[in-house]
Amino acid sequence: MKPQAAQARGFRHEAFFYSGDEEFLAGTVPYLEEGICAGETVLVVLPERRMELVREALGATSNEVEFWQMGDVGRNPARLIPAWRDFLRTCDLQRGVRGLGEPVSPDRSAAEVEECELHERLFNLAFAKERTLTVMCPYDTSGLGDEALMGAERSHPVCAGPHGRSASPRYSLDSPLAGELAEPGRPAVTLNFDKSDLAMVRHLVGQCARFAGLDPRSNEDLVLAVCEVATNSIQHGGGKGELHIWDEDGELICAVRDSGRIDDPLVGRERPRPEQERGRGLWLANQLCDLVQVRSGSCGTDVRLRMRFDG
Amino acid sequence: MVRQHGCINSGSGLGPDGHACWGFEQPEEFVDATLEFFTDGLRSNQRLVYLSSEPVAEQRERLAPLGNVGAMVDRGALHLLELKDLYDLGRPVDPVSQVTLFKAATEAARADGYSGLCLATQSTEMVREPCTWEAHLRLESRADQMASAVGMSALCGYQRGALPESVLGDLAAIHPTANAVAEAAPFHLFGESGRLVLGGEIDRFSTPALIRALTIAHTAAETTSLDLEALEFIDHHGFEALAAHTRRLAANGGCSVHNRPPIVDRLCGLLEMEL
Numbered sequence: 001m002k003p004q005a006a007q008a009r010g011f012r013h014e015a016f017f018y019s020g021d022e023e024f025l026a027g028t029v030p031y032l033e034e035g036i037c038a039g040e041t042v043l044v045v046l047p048e049r050r051m052e053l054v055r056e057a058l059g060a061t062s063n064e065v066e067f068w069q070m071g072d073v074g075r076n077p078a079r080l081i082p083a084w085r086d087f088l089r090t091c092d093l094q095r096g097v098r099g100l101g102e103p104v105s106p107d108r109s110a111a112e113v114e115e116c117e118l119h120e121r122l123f124n125l126a127f128a129k130e131r132t133l134t135v136m137c138p139y140d141t142s143g144l145g146d147e148a149l150m151g152a153e154r155s156h157p158v159c160a161g162p163h164g165r166s167a168s169p170r171y172s173l174d175s176p177l178a179g180e181l182a183e184p185g186r187p188a189v190t191l192n193f194d195k196s197d198l199a200m201v202r203h204l205v206g207q208c209a210r211f212a213g214l215d216p217r218s219n220e221d222l223v224l225a226v227c228e229v230a231t232n233s234i235q236h237g238g239g240k241g242e243l244h245i246w247d248e249d250g251e252l253i254c255a256v257r258d259s260g261r262i263d264d265p266l267v268g269r270e271r272p273r274p275e276q277e278r279g280r281g282l283w284l285a286n287q288l289c290d291l292v293q294v295r296s297g298s299c300g301t302d303v304r305l306r307m308r309f310d311g
Numbered sequence: 312m313v314r315q316h317g318c319i320n321s322g323s324g325l326g327p328d329g330h331a332c333w334g335f336e337q338p339e340e341f342v343d344a345t346l347e348f349f350t351d352g353l354r355s356n357q358r359l360v361y362l363s364s365e366p367v368a369e370q371r372e373r374l375a376p377l378g379n380v381g382a383m384v385d386r387g388a389l390h391l392l393e394l395k396d397l398y399d400l401g402r403p404v405d406p407v408s409q410v411t412l413f414k415a416a417t418e419a420a421r422a423d424g425y426s427g428l429c430l431a432t433q434s435t436e437m438v439r440e441p442c443t444w445e446a447h448l449r450l451e452s453r454a455d456q457m458a459s460a461v462g463m464s465a466l467c468g469y470q471r472g473a474l475p476e477s478v479l480g481d482l483a484a485i486h487p488t489a490n491a492v493a494e495a496a497p498f499h500l501f502g503e504s505g506r507l508v509l510g511g512e513i514d515r516f517s518t519p520a521l522i523r524a525l526t527i528a529h530t531a532a533e534t535t536s537l538d539l540e541a542l543e544f545i546d547h548h549g550f551e552a553l554a555a556h557t558r559r560l561a562a563n564g565g566c567s568v569h570n571r572p573p574i575v576d577r578l579c580g581l582l583e584m585e586l
Contacts (some may be wrong), residue, residue, distance in 0.1 A: 118536055202512070231514065284581055
């Protein structure tokens, strides 16, 4: 059976609330099987244990599904949109594409959950024009807190559960980068910088990373990421910026603040094209760091680059 | 083992293949550095050559702290030369013939029993005119690549204010070492065993200087091997400039890149570009 409905469906993005493995499988497996039967390209992006559950439940048909581990591709959720974009380029869109993605899981930190919500909101913007893409995002109601679950309602136009689906009253696409990030919870090393201080910015980040015990590769990645973001501040954020560095809950955090404003909410989430002159700095930072947070508004821009001590 | 490179604060310790760009405010500052540089040269049995715009009599006075300058000159251990006797000042030099001259002078020193040549040049008068800058940059780059191969060391003095800061910065970048007065960009592009070595740090704001240095050095170079072993940092702006440069050279026989540090491999992978 090959329904031709794929062309007419448009872009669908819904949250699926479940509690426990049974509800998880009862909601996700029929959804995937429907896509497989319809001849759609099916991609599953889940934490390792859930991925194995789905693979086992699908049995032999799991061979027709592409599986990605969330920990590999979505450790920093800002890497998910470019990964999806790359995947869609490989698909026959006429056949339709169906996805299952669970970026928010109970083992994520509060900052990661916050960024997962932003990712889910931006996912709507990034793929709004897709004509044949359906994505379901499971949310574990027994493991996640209220804020994470409300975040799912804010970021998905439709929410579903074991007892049916409905439009989300909280859904909103307004100003996704607005808002403020929490102030450092611990004393920070601070440096005001301009063009002449960029080498000092790098050396200070490198020193703090060594002091915190980051491995050499993470250290080098963080130095490169901070340099790229600080360069953006100098070039596009008023010629200068502030750097704050502190460690908190097993992460080294570098905050780069300036007076500029970012207008493109998808900044850093689209793979730069070779001919493109701008847009590489934040994209690289997203590939290099464990987590990057960007908030921007009339008061300026605040970028947090986070690297875990354990690599 | 890469040749000594980076920022220096003394004329001593440069080694028998050292090549330094020495910026100064007052002529005495360059003389002080020369005395340190020549003291090393004497210790390693190099023939000393001092080249400046001052009359020879004045040069003798300036170098008096070295000892009996007259006797050193008489026995050929020290040559004192005025710039105007060698160059048509105000006009561009011919880099090829100049380097041939330095090479011959180094070989002559060796034939006379010295270990090599130790050349201090107060070059300010050679670069007062804008029309001289490009040829002079090529001369410095070509001489550097030759010096590292034949056993010549050189200390090149430039008076700050006599030429634009950007030109002084470009000169510093194509010497393996420079003092803080001259140094503008935190990188150096220099010769080593038939290769060009890029050392130091490159970011958005030093990338234009890198492009100029690569253009000068590869125009001057017979070799198109680029060694990145001493590269300590490069951001995507510098990396893309480097990639564009190697692509341009690919049209003329190619440029082989050696000893790529991890950060370069990282950028190649993330930007899906090759060097």
